[in-house]
Amino acid sequence: MFYTDFSSIDLNTFLKALGLVGFAIYVTGFMLLSSGRLDSRGTRYFVMTLIASTCVLLSLTVDFNLSSALIQFFYVFVSLSAIFLRARPVEKPIPVHA
DSSP states (O other), rough: OOOGGGGGSSSHHHHHHHHHHHHHHHHHHHHHHHHTTTTSSSSHHHHHHHHHHHHHHHHTTSOOOOHHHHHHHHHHHHHHHHHHHHSOOOOOOOOOOO
């Protein structure tokens, strides 16, 4: 049987792989959104973007790039804002009778 010893993987390799996972989540989310299989009115797309940006941001601790880090922080901020906006209850307008 196959056995992989994951204890030999160092942290840098793990973080670089995590960045690739983040990239895959970004691309998958965008493809699902573009094809209409994911709706931006819900929270799923923004949760995917939050997870992807966090993965990429963690990978930047190995090979830092200021521009990329700023983009990832922006995605984290926008995703959290969108999730909170969609999570709060919508107030229905009170009908006015003449």
